Amino acid sequence: MTGFDSGSSEKTSATDVSRLSRLAKFPVGVSVAYGNEAFSYTNSPAQQAVIKTHFSQLTAGNIMKMSYLHPAQDTYNFTQADDFLKFARDNGKTLHAHALIWHSDYQVPAFMKNYQGDKAAWLAMLKTHVQTITRHFSGKVASWDVVNEAINDGGGYRNSIFYQKTGTDYIEQAFINARAADKKADLYYNDYNIEADAAKLQTLTEMLDGFKARSVPISGVGFQMHIYMDYPSVSTISAAFKRAVDRNLKVKITELDIPINNPFSPPYQAGDIKRVLTPALALAQKKRYCEVVKAYMDTVPAKLRGGVTVWGVSDPSSWLISDLFKNAHADWPLLFDGAYQQKPALRGVADGLAGKACTNT
Template sequence: MTGADSGWSEKTSGADVSKLSKLAKFPVGVSLAYGNEAFSYTNSPAQQAVIKTHFSQLTAGNIMKMSYLHPAPDTYNFTQADDFLKFARDNGKTLHAHTLIWHSDYQVPAFMKNYQGDKAAWLAILKTHVQTIATHFSGKVASLDVVNEAINDGGGYRNSLFYQKTGADYIEQAVINARAVDQKADLYYNDYNIEADAAKLRTLTGMLDGFKARSVPVTGVGFQMHIYMDYPSVSTISAAFKQAVERKLKVKITELDIPVNNPFSPPYQAGDIQRELTPALALAQKKRYCEVVKAYRDTVPANLRGGVTVWGVSDPSSWLISDLFKNAHADWPLLFDGAYRQKPALRGVADGLSGKPCI
């Protein structure tokens, strides 16, 4: 907690939000760290109180990814994920599973990196992977990110290990294989920057149209929504949501955060960064959160709202600080500060969920 935090909390937070999730008929979620991870909820009663009060759905930040659940060819480890699921159930929360297949080098199991086999063999090993995990969680999770980040920025498919071995077939096969063992969970394709990158969105919609033509049972699109205060515009975001809505697919905001500093902007590149969360910045962030959530509510019909999830609980825990900004300075992308106090951003989400004016 910094001195700047106390300034904005006293001057700009306004009326407290009593229970965020009560303001929506769809899931209002949050991602969590677990166990020995930094900022784990298991070690923080204060964080647990926030989770229990404000959110109706939980996502594990890491422990349900590939290398955690399937570290060796015939080895599956569900201990941590099952404990996480128990925490959700014990507290009346649903669970969104993240993610069955992801290309990231540090999340692909070593045995897959070293696996030798033709396309058919690769599709077979991925089928076993998907179906073993989906079977374990069948009836226990509300939804799953089946494949994560398979499309390039600028369009086209990412040249991942899986694409190199199978082409794009692994994506739809993963959806088909998951549905074969879980008839009820919502199945999502999940990606970042599809709300802003027109070429990436075109690849996505082309893939979705192919799925429809071949009766691939995908339920919806997960828009990660790692966005910024000034980019992309609300109209651009809404137009992207509409692409899924027009295809009668659910829309789920899966990883929302809005940092005050945009590391890709010219001012940031020139060294002009915000080093204090002033009252004015806190209110601007509140308005931005409200506008994004309101755009979701206004654009996506009720039957296609998969939910809104923020990617982390408190500002210090954000991946943006630990991964992207390398702890070079503070940033404030989430809804609670380091002491788990409500920020104006929380009121912004509440107003967006309620359809109130964004001010």
């Protein structure tokens, strides 16, 4: 599908980046909020300007998840998603759809939580769910996160309601059913911490090898990449990407953000909390973003680059403020500040895409 800029004519010598997506021959994306959600693009001309200028692909933060699209067993609601799709297409952007199956309690529709039936009935119900949605968007979206976060931290499979009712079969069947309804969209398995947790990555690897042996139609792996300034190492990230590359699967960075603070680090837990984004911290973040993108470019061959998406437009909109930091203090994980002004982090991504040296200057 078209909708992202090809070529690399963007100049990266100046401080400001004029059009980030022009530096890549693959989608450079961003997740956005919609409608009445906080930080919705629909209510912000400034945010829309950033989206239109710098990104070639969009992901809905919420409105294409399960409970939004399929709130009751015989009820599907595509109104918001169709309007979002129209905004993307009107502005020359492709759409990465997120997500067909996800365990999170607030996103599993009530009818599924209460569904009565044996394994075969569950798989049939999920087949209808997946195929009705993917058929509606067939030919309109570039890619799907088909299954999201089905693997446990520490390895093994998450004991979700889907796993309880079907074992691991729901994962494989979701890909088969999505492909039957949409012959062209890229189909991704998406997860967090697979770039850092060796046991989780091993479970993923075994799952992918099983898919290959059984000809399950998976296109690639989505690495969410909610990472930190100091963790994991670039070499660890590259090695994880290589697991997918070695299996001839696309690699897509789907939810990238890099907060300044790491609440799991000993300094943070001892009270060393960064409460101001100093110039030095902003430049260190620039270097980190650059190193991550450079690792992607160096490790993933061009034909397997599914794209790079940042999870949110402006710092105050980041989910990390409430979910990770519990609103205890600010942080600055993204590429634009609260006034939608460029941060050095944007330059870091641009430098990584352009193959320039990663520096904190």
